[in-house]
Amino acid sequence: GAGVSQSPSNKVTEKGKDVELRCDPISGHTALYWYRQSLGQGLEFLIYFQGNSAPDKSGLPSDRFSAERTGGSVSTLTIQRTQQEDSAVYLCASSFAGGNSPLHFGNGTRLTVT
Amino acid sequence: LAKTTQPISMDSYEGQEVNITCSHNNIATNDYITWYQQFPSQGPRFIIQGYKTKVTNEVASLFIPADRKSSTLSLPRVSLSDTAVYYCLVGDEPISSGSARQLTFGSGTQLTVLP
Numbered sequence: 533g534a535g536v537s538q539s540p541s542n543k544v545t546e547k548g549k550d551v552e553l554r555c556d557p558i559s560g561h562t563a564l565y566w567y568r569q570s571l572g573q574g575l576e577f578l579i580y581f582q583g584n585s586a587p588d589k590s591g592l593p594s595d596r597f598s599a600e601r602t603g604g605s606v607s608t609l610t611i612q613r614t615q616q617e618d619s620a621v622y623l624c625a626s627s628f629a630g631g632n633s634p635l636h637f638g639n640g641t642r643l644t645v646t
Numbered sequence: 647l648a649k650t651t652q653p654i655s656m657d658s659y660e661g662q663e664v665n666i667t668c669s670h671n672n673i674a675t676n677d678y679i680t681w682y683q684q685f686p687s688q689g690p691r692f693i694i695q696g697y698k699t700k701v702t703n704e705v706a707s708l709f710i711p712a713d714r715k716s717s718t719l720s721l722p723r724v725s726l727s728d729t730a731v732y733y734c735l736v737g738d739e740p741i742s743s744g745s746a747r748q749l750t751f752g753s754g755t756q757l758t759v760l761p
Contacts, residue, residue, distance in 0.1 A: 574753040
């Protein structure tokens with residue numbers, strides 16, 4: 533079956549513009565996670581969804597970052613007024629809920645803010 | 647949060663067995679230990695998960711001592727294609743706590759397999 537799909541795979545934007553990143557999780561996975569990975573670094577947790585609700589938004593770096601999930605499926609991560617320090621790879625993962633189910637990751641969106 | 651500590655990098659040669667150890671001294675009772683592999687320009691990929699003792703699958707083995715304060719990922723007979731970053735993740739299912747922050751990845755171990 534299809535894995536986690538993220539789009540676009542690459543995005544170049546000018547400083548100050550808004551961007552929207554999309555994640556299509558594996559069908560049936562109720563949990564969805566967003567992470568950020570800067571060049572050569574580990575993964576930084578951003579936000580977690582269980583169904584459509586986000587019980588944990590604690591990782592969002594600022595109020596310019598927001599995310600939503602509709603229909604318990606597709607999620608979008610929006611970054612407003614992008615800054616150069618927002619440049620990174622944004623990774624989405626999904627999993628079944630319960631039982632310490634492993635995370636399944638997409639290949640990410642590489643965001644470059646010029 | 648169960649903080650993990652791994653070596654930053656390791657080198658090995660083709661055909662050798664590689665052991666990567668992860669320290670997690672403040673692991674909680676409900677925490678599982680999960681290892682992921684990441685190639686450049688790809689998301690991490692699940693390798694193996696365990697709670698205690700030893701787990702083996704077609705790719706690797708995971709050794710967890712009785713005190714669970716560390717774990718060792720063992721890759722048998724590595725090949726060049728095993729060159730990647732390996733992450734140890736310690737955490738509980740966020741549903742039970744409401745917080746997913748404990749599903750926090752450390753810096754990982756860059757494994758380089760040499761010919």
